[in-house]
Amino acid sequence: MSIRFPELFSSIVEATMSPHPVDRYLELVDPMLTWRDLRARVSHVERPTARTLRLFLAPTRQWRGHAAGQFVQLSVVVDGVRHTRCFSPANAAAGADGTVELTITAHDDGFVSRHLRKHARVGDVYGLSQASGEFVLPAAGVHTPVFISGGSGITPALSMLRTLVAEGYDDPITFVHYARTPSELAYRAELTALSAAHPTLDLRLFYTRGTDETQSASAGVGRFTGEHLHGIAEHDDADVFVCGPPALMDAVFGYYETEHPSARVHSEAFTLAAPIAIDPDQPVHGELSFTASGISAANDGRTILDQAESAGLSPESGCRMGICFSCTAIKKSGCTRNVLTGDTDTESDTQIQLCINAPVGDVEIEV
Numbered sequence: 001m002s003i004r005f006p007e008l009f010s011s012i013v014e015a016t017m018s019p020h021p022v023d024r025y026l027e028l029v030d031p032m033l034t035w036r037d038l039r040a041r042v043s044h045v046e047r048p049t050a051r052t053l054r055l056f057l058a059p060t061r062q063w064r065g066h067a068a069g070q071f072v073q074l075s076v077v078v079d080g081v082r083h084t085r086c087f088s089p090a091n092a093a094a095g096a097d098g099t100v101e102l103t104i105t106a107h108d109d110g111f112v113s114r115h116l117r118k119h120a121r122v123g124d125v126y127g128l129s130q131a132s133g134e135f136v137l138p139a140a141g142v143h144t145p146v147f148i149s150g151g152s153g154i155t156p157a158l159s160m161l162r163t164l165v166a167e168g169y170d171d172p173i174t175f176v177h178y179a180r181t182p183s184e185l186a187y188r189a190e191l192t193a194l195s196a197a198h199p200t201l202d203l204r205l206f207y208t209r210g211t212d213e214t215q216s217a218s219a220g221v222g223r224f225t226g227e228h229l230h231g232i233a234e235h236d237d238a239d240v241f242v243c244g245p246p247a248l249m250d251a252v253f254g255y256y257e258t259e260h261p262s263a264r265v266h267s268e269a270f271t272l273a274a275p276i277a278i279d280p281d282q283p284v285h286g287e288l289s290f291t292a293s294g295i296s297a298a299n300d301g302r303t304i305l306d307q308a309e310s311a312g313l314s315p316e317s318g319c320r321m322g323i324c325f326s327c328t329a330i331k332k333s334g335c336t337r338n339v340l341t342g343d344t345d346t347e348s349d350t351q352i353q354l355c356i357n358a359p360v361g362d363v364e365i366e367v
Contacts (some may be wrong), residue, residue, distance in 0.1 A: 003011070026056065037127065038060055038063060038127070038128050039126065040060065040063075040128040041057065042121065043058045043122065050107055051106050051126050052117070053103070053113075055101070055104070056103075057099065057102065057126070058099060059100060059128055064096055065093070065131070065136070066089050067131065068092060068163040069088065069137065069159055069160050070131040071087060071089075071131065071135075072132070073086055073127075073129035074127070075126055084326075086293065086321075090103050090158045090162075091159060092159060097151045100128070102155070103154075103186055103187075104152075123316075133268065135266060138239065142164070144172060144237060144238040145164065146173075146174040146232060146240045146241070147175045147177075147242075148241070148252055149176070149178070149241075150178040150245050151178070154177055156243050157177070161201075165194065165201075172232075175204065176204045176206070177365045178206045178208055178224065178244065179206075181207055182205075204219075205219035206219060206222060206224075208222065223248070224248055224251045236262045240264065240265045255300055273344050285299065286299040286363065288304065288307055288363050289362070290365055291332055292366050293313055295311050295312070299362075303355055304352075304355075304357055304359060304367075305327055307359075308365075314325060321355065322340060327355050330347060330365070331350055331351075331366075332365065332366055333348045333363070334346075334361060334363030335359075335360040335363070337360050338353055
């Protein structure tokens with residue numbers, strides 16, 4: 001077995017710095033001086049609407065760039081507790097030396113988004129993950145691209161649009177977006193400018209709240225209907241990219257299944273599906289054993305991640321939705337149940353996601 005010198009050197013350095021990783025010491029000097037951790041410094045901040053925040057981030061040397069449509073995990077410490085959330089860069093695809101542009105909507109129940117909207121400043125340093133996700137432009141190219149987005153789902157769609165424009169794509173593009181009101185559409189001015197500069201871009205904006213402001217805007221009012229897509233050339237052979245709230249995505253899926261089943265529909269969502277209810281005739285029982293920590297607890301029916309945190313453990317986690325896979329751990333034995341699908345798994349020595357799996361009876365997990 002061969003060992004690469006950089007890996008061996010890294011292991012030796014980290015061993016000499018025990019009991020903490022090297023980055024825990026380096027961050028005392030400069031949080032952007034890292035050995036392994038990927039971080040990013042805020043280089044510019046904008047607040048384009050009353051509910052949104054736009055961050056421009058300069059990542060450390062570990063950053064490998066992103067493909068249009070992918071997402072990253074941003075980690076921020078609030079009152080001494082690290083919180084991680086998923087966001088899609090809005091800028092065009094960029095390499096390792098590129099800036100990351102995130103536009104974040106502060107939802108009423110969004111603890112992290114509201115904190116960032118209020119407190120983010122130039123010079124802040126946040127944790128950052130490498131870009132992930134399969135919601136990207138096909139490697140073979142696109143045909144008659146149609147982008148349909150709602151709310152914060154605009155960011156991956158805009159990243160794809162910006163990428164196509166930057167690459168000189170000159171075939172027809174349709175960009176459909178739904179916002180509550182014009183004042184809440186953070187990219188309205190840019191989208192309007194892009195449409196004016198590129199005659200092949202068909203921009204269709206719709207506002208779901210029919211106020212006086214929306215009536216005076218050069219856009220439609222209302223939620224998605226198939227009529228909003230009328231007039232698209234070669235619709236049956238289109239590449240359709242949809243990202244937004246579940247109601248919008250369900251409506252779009254239903255439309256294409258019925259009207260244009262041969263269209264290629266690509267989708268991405270960061271909304272956790274409703275958990276499947278526990279059968280009241282199957283009482284919760286068993287013991288959950290965290291083998292790496294030597295801790296055991298009575299199974300209370302919640303996800304393994306929730307029960308691990310209640311037991312005083314801090315397993316790595318990110319989206320808590322089953323999207324990012326950062327909470328994956330090895331199940332040594334026992335039966336688990338996926339709380340989103342209801343499927344059970346009895347296989348031993350297999351990797352599972354802690355955030356969307358709950359124990360069924362006795363379970364041993366390597367945490």
